Structure formats: structure tokens, C-alpha cells
Amino acid sequence: xxxxxxxxRIREDKTNYRKRKALLIGxxxxxxxxxxxxxxxxxxxxxxxxGDQVLVSAHSRExxxxxxxxxxxxxxxCYLIGLLAxxxxxxxxxxxxxxxxxxxxxxxxxxxxxxxxxDAGVNVPVDEETLPPNDRITGKHIADYAxxxxxxxxxxxxxxxxxxxxxxxxxDYPEHFDAVKASILGKPVAKKEVKKAEVKKEVVKEVTxxxxxxxxxKETKEAKKEKKPVKKEAKKAEKKTEKxxxxxx
Numbered sequence: 001x002x003x004x005x006x007x008x009r010i011r012e013d014k015t016n017y018r019k020r021k022a023l024l025i026g027x028x029x030x031x032x033x034x035x036x037x038x039x040x041x042x043x044x045x046x047x048x049x050x051g052d053q054v055l056v057s058a059h060s061r062e063x064x065x066x067x068x069x070x071x072x073x074x075x076x077x078c079y080l081i082g083l084l085a086x087x088x089x090x091x092x093x094x095x096x097x098x099x100x101x102x103x104x105x106x107x108x109x110x111x112x113x114x115x116x117x118x119d120a121g122v123n124v125p126v127d128e129e130t131l132p133p134n135d136r137i138t139g140k141h142i143a144d145y146a147x148x149x150x151x152x153x154x155x156x157x158x159x160x161x162x163x164x165x166x167x168x169x170x171x172d173y174p175e176h177f178d179a180v181k182a183s184i185l186g187k188p189v190a191k192k193e194v195k196k197a198e199v200k201k202e203v204v205k206e207v208t209x210x211x212x213x214x215x216x217x218k219e220t221k222e223a224k225k226e227k228k229p230v231k232k233e234a235k236k237a238e239k240k241t242e243k244x245x246x247x248x249x
Contacts, residue, residue, distance in 0.1 A: 016103050023047050023100060029055065030100040031085070031124065033113045039072050042085040042113050044094055055092055058085035066183040069168040069176065075132055076139040076177050078109045082116025084184050089122050096123045108132050139173035146170035 009015040023030055024047050034041040044056035058081050060072035071077055089097070099106075099114055115131045118124050135141060149156040150171075160170045168176060 013103050019100060019102065020047075023098070026098075029094055029097040031097050031114070031117060032100055032102075033078070033082075033110045035073060035078070035109055037073070040078050040081045040109070040113070042081050042117070044085065044089045044097055045100075055094060056085055056088040058082075058088060063180065066180050068180045069166040070139065070163065070173065073109075074139075074142075075109055075112045075136050076142075076173070078112040079116040079132075079137045080177075080180060080184060082113035083120050083181065084116075085113075086117040086120025086122045087184065089117070090120060094122060099124060099126065106130070108136070112137055138177045142173045143171045146173075 007015075007017070010017065027047070029044055029046050032043050032045060034043075039060040041060070042058045043054055046053045046055055060077055060081050062084060063072065063077065063080055066080075068077070068080065097117070099110075101110060104110070111126075111130055112132050114124055114126055115137065118126070146156065146160060146169075149159060157164065163170050
């Protein structure tokens with residue numbers, strides 16, 4: 001029985017050499033989408049004999065420069081990163097590219113990044129039926145879910161604790177998405193600072209209300225200790241004035 005050795009990257013399920021061969025023969029610039037537990041990375045790469053040359057790179061941390069306060073790995077974030085990468089690619093003269101997913105499944109988040117690249121002006125051959133609908137790209141499904149949970153405040157605060165901590169009300173996700181998208185495209189939109197402040201006040205109020213009794217007692221004792229020296233000093237001053245009055249008489 002013969003044994004056929006496999007290349008290491010095939011054994012580790014990292015590279016699809018048939019797809020790689022097609023990219024090299026076609027000499028296409030290709031886009032890759034890497035999604036980790038916290039971030040998204042979109043790159044435009046040009047294959048070559050020596051190795052791949054990265055032409056454009058966009059990381060989800062860059063969204064914070066445009067005021068993004070939402071998740072950095074969900075469908076809206078993937079779309080915005082694709083849009084940012086596509087804008088950089090157009091600025092460098094890249095007009096066409098193909099998607100290279102390797103052995104990874106063509107999932108909705110990858111499709112959202114591809115839609116962002118195409119909306120920026122880069123031609124990517126893709127079936128539009130495979131792209132996520134506009135409601136999911138703008139985060140409307142998140143806002144609808146937040147509005148449905150508003151009656152149960154405990155569940156609402158636990159499910160959206162990360163967004164509330166960042167100062168973003170989850171029901172305002174579509175408006176926030178539109179503002180960040182406009183900022184990436186060079187059309188900044190005024191943000192609603194009032195709602196952010198209201199969310200932060202609610203969080204502060206909740207923290208103060210949930211203070212343990214032991215902490216409250218400690219704070220009251222410290223306040224009393226601070227007041228005591230003031231009273232003692234006032235009494236000493238009164239005694240001195242009384243003594244001086246007695247001597248004069």
C-alpha cells in the first residue's frame with residue numbers, strides 16, 4: 001500500500017493550494033477577511049513569485065478613530081472595515097479584486113466585508129443574493145432586540161452591558177452606524193451627545209444604588225471623623241475667648 005505525503009499547510013487545514021494556483025495563474029489582486037474573537041482584519045494582497053505583497057490593510061481598531069462604539073467583530077463592523085479597506089484600495093488605484101477565503105466558510109460576516117469593499121468602489125465578482133440585507137448591516141436587528149428587552153431592565157443591562165459601558169444605547173445602533181459610515185466616507189455627521197450622557201447617568205445611578213451596606217456605613221463613619229476635628233477646634237476657640245473676657249473683667 002502506497003503512502004502519499006501531504007504538505008504541512010494542507011494537514012493543518014490552512015491553505016487550499018488549488019485556489020492559490022488559480023490566483024497565481026490569473027494574477028488577480030485578492031481580498032482576505034480574517035475574523036478573530038475581538039477584531040476583524042481586511043487586506044488587499046497581490047500574489048507574486050517571491051511572496052504576497054500587501055497593498056492595503058484595514059483593522060477594526062481603526063473604527064474607533066471614526067467614533068465607533070459598537071462591537072468590533074459583528075456584521076456592521078465587518079461592513080465598515082470592508083468599506084474602509086475599499087476606500088484605501090481605490091486611493092491606491094486598485095479597481096478590481098477577488099475574494100480569497102481559503103478553507104474558511106463564506107459566512108455572513110465575510111459577505112458583509114465584501115459588500116463594504118464593493119460599496120467603496122472596488123469591483124468584486126459576487127452574487128448579490130449572498131450578501132446580508134441592509135437591516136442587518138446597519139444593526140437594525142440589534143436595535144429591535146434592544147427595544148424588545150426594554151421592559152426587562154435586568155436582562156437588557158446584562159445583554160448590552162458592553163455597549164452601555166461605551167456610552168452607546170443599543171436602540172440607537174442604526175443612527176450610530178450611519179454616522180460612522182459618513183465619517184469614513186469623509187462626510188462627518190453630528191452625534192447625539194444627549195443620549196450618551198443619559199446612558200452614562202443611568203449606569204452611575206445604578207452603581208450608587210447597589211452599594212453594599214458595609215460600604216455605606218464606612219462612608220458615613222469617615223464623614224463623621226472629618227467633622228469631629230472641626231467641632232473640637234470650634235470649642236477650643238470659644239474657651240479662649242471666654243478666658244480673655246474673664247481676664248479683662
